[in-house]
Amino acid sequence: MLARATTHALVGLEARPVEVEAHLQRGVPAFAIVGLPDKACQEAKERVRSGITSAELEWPLRRITVNLAPAGLRKEGSGFDLPIALAVLAASHQIPAARLALHAALGELALDGRVRPVPGALVAAEAARRAGLDRLICPPESAREAALAGIEPVPVEHLTEACAYLRGVAEPRTVEPQPTSNGSSGPDLSEVRGQERARRALELAAAGRHNLLLAGPPGTGKTMLARRLPGILPALTIEQALEVTRIHSVAGLLPAGRPLVDRPPFRAPHHTASTAAIVGGGIGPRPGEASLAHQGVLFLDELAEFYRPALEALRQPLEDGTISIARVQGQALFPARFVLVGKMNLCPCGGRGDPAAECSCSPQRLAAYRDKLSRALLDRFDLVVQVPRARAVELNGSPGEASAIVRERVEAAAVRLRDPPSLSEPAAALLTRAVDSLPLSGRGRARVARVAGTIAVLAGSGAVAAEHVAEALSYRSPTELGPWT
Ligand SMILES: Nc1ncnc2c1ncn2[C@@H]1O[C@H](COP(=O)(O)OP(=O)(O)OP(=O)(O)O)[C@@H](O)[C@H]1O
Ligand SMILES: [Mg+2]
Numbered sequence: 001m002l003a004r005a006t007t008h009a010l011v012g013l014e015a016r017p018v019e020v021e022a023h024l025q026r027g028v029p030a031f032a033i034v035g036l037p038d039k040a041c042q043e044a045k046e047r048v049r050s051g052i053t054s055a056e057l058e059w060p061l062r063r064i065t066v067n068l069a070p071a072g073l074r075k076e077g078s079g080f081d082l083p084i085a086l087a088v089l090a091a092s093h094q095i096p097a098a099r100l101a102l103h104a105a106l107g108e109l110a111l112d113g114r115v116r117p118v119p120g121a122l123v124a125a126e127a128a129r130r131a132g133l134d135r136l137i138c139p140p141e142s143a144r145e146a147a148l149a150g151i152e153p154v155p156v157e158h159l160t161e162a163c164a165y166l167r168g169v170a171e172p173r174t175v176e177p178q179p180t181s182n183g184s185s186g187p188d189l190s191e192v193r194g195q196e197r198a199r200r201a202l203e204l205a206a207a208g209r210h211n212l213l214l215a216g217p218p219g220t221g222k223t224m225l226a227r228r229l230p231g232i233l234p235a236l237t238i239e240q241a242l243e244v245t246r247i248h249s250v251a252g253l254l255p256a257g258r259p260l261v262d263r264p265p266f267r268a269p270h271h272t273a274s275t276a277a278i279v280g281g282g283i284g285p286r287p288g289e290a291s292l293a294h295q296g297v298l299f300l301d302e303l304a305e306f307y308r309p310a311l312e313a314l315r316q317p318l319e320d321g322t323i324s325i326a327r328v329q330g331q332a333l334f335p336a337r338f339v340l341v342g343k344m345n346l347c348p349c350g351g352r353g354d355p356a357a358e359c360s361c362s363p364q365r366l367a368a369y370r371d372k373l374s375r376a377l378l379d380r381f382d383l384v385v386q387v388p389r390a391r392a393v394e395l396n397g398s399p400g401e402a403s404a405i406v407r408e409r410v411e412a413a414a415v416r417l418r419d420p421p422s423l424s425e426p427a428a429a430l431l432t433r434a435v436d437s438l439p440l441s442g443r444g445r446a447r448v449a450r451v452a453g454t455i456a457v458l459a460g461s462g463a464v465a466a467e468h469v470a471e472a473l474s475y476r477s478p479t480e481l482g483p484w485t
């Protein structure tokens with residue numbers, strides 16, 4: 001007696017098809033899972049047996065062998081529970097094997113037979129669809145996510161519900177699509193008072209996807225500004241939204257009610273985060289914060305407090321927008337194209353640059369703080385701005401421009417930047433002089449030119465003028481960090 005169920009194994013962002021074959025033979029009752037299961041997957045034995053028994057189904061007193069094919073692919077995690085249980089039930093004629101073969105299945109089993117969500121339902125559903133299957137049996141929490149793949153989800157709360165459906169005695173529950181979002185969400189820029197220069201830099205960062213470093217004494221609105229960047233980024237296209245959602249799906253972070261990530265994400269890892277937490281790794285491997293911030297904002301508050309290796313690991317994605325993680329099974333590639341926003345004080349005690357305070361840091365402590373940031377990393381910040389303490393008149397003044405208004409300008413500029421304007425002759429001459437006088441690295445030069453292009457486009461200009469380069473250069477100037485450098 002042999003029955004099959006189809007499921008998927010995650011390799012990075014990819015779901016590879018896995019055939020679950022359950023073979024029942026006469027002999028001493030036993031239960032074995034073969035085909036390179038990892039520890040969590042091996043433990044499926046206990047959950048499947050217990051789940052079937054407590055669902056008042058029959059545990060076949062046979063020699064049961066479950067084979068997960070292809071054998072060369074490592075099977076990680078607990079999502080194989082449900083397909084294994086269904087294959088065993090089909091092999092023992094408790095559910096129709098032919099009907100099961102038309103479905104993919106995914107889910108962990110609780111000991112009482114309840115079905116629990118596992119990461120990666122969207123990518124599994126997409127892979128099932130590519131394989132010509134049009135229904136995915138999954139936990140209710142994953143149903144909306146699976147529906148995004150254009151497959152019909154069959155949400156089941158319990159193993160008995162899956163059986164009732166496969167026997168044809170119950171119709172699958174309908175899955176309502178996610179309500180469309182009402183435009184922007186998150187905090188609004190109008191709440192930030194004053195700080196005109198930083199607001200300008202934020203708008204440039206959004207329009208041209210430039211990396212931004214906010215430096216200054218504590219409590220001047222740096223964190224406030226950074227949190228408002230996603231709200232002025234252009235809306236994601238549906239392809240971008242699905243790409244981001246895939247990453248969050250594999251990380252197991254999607255809320256059941258609103259799985260589609262349709263706004264640019266904002267990720268703010270703590271400064272104690274490990275390299276793997278930032279760029280990804282571990283079992284799976286899992287995407288890191290840099291990939292979770294794909295198409296959105298990666299905010300590093302207290303930039304100088306991060307582990308140096310974690311910061312250095314960001315250099316690759318900052319250059320080419322991807323992260324590759326070497327694995328036994330080959331390389332896993334994660335997209336990681338984000339706007340990096342760093343925030344730091346000018347010294348560990350925060351007193352530097354603050355007219356109302358005094359710095360108590362020793363030269364050694366200051367040097368150590370500064371050394372945390374390599375030149376190479378600093379070179380990748382296109383926009384460096386000091387955020388000074390606002391004066392009382394500014395803080396009591398009228399509210400700033402609202403995010404929606406800024407976002408309109410940003411969206412228009414982002415469209416025009418697909419075909420960036422070229423440098424006028426005076427602009428090119430100014431840039432050439434700056435290479436020696438600043439000095440600027442080759443990368444720095446290219447980055448200044450890009451920022452100048454963004455400035456020109458926001459100004460409605462068809463070419464980059466010298467004044468645009470001059471403004472772009474003003475954000476590179478080491479003096480911007482004042483007492484820092
Ligand atoms: N420009 C501003 N406009 C309005 N409120 C402000 C401004 N600056 C600071 N605040 C108020 O001060 C609080 C702290 O600001 P924020 O957290 O952004 O400071 P910060 O510059 O990030 O400080 P730190 O360097 O300590 O992280 C805000 O929640 C807000 O209430
Ligand atoms: Mg802060």
Ligand SMILES: [Zn+2]
Binds near residue numbers: 350352358361
């Ligand atoms: Zn200090």
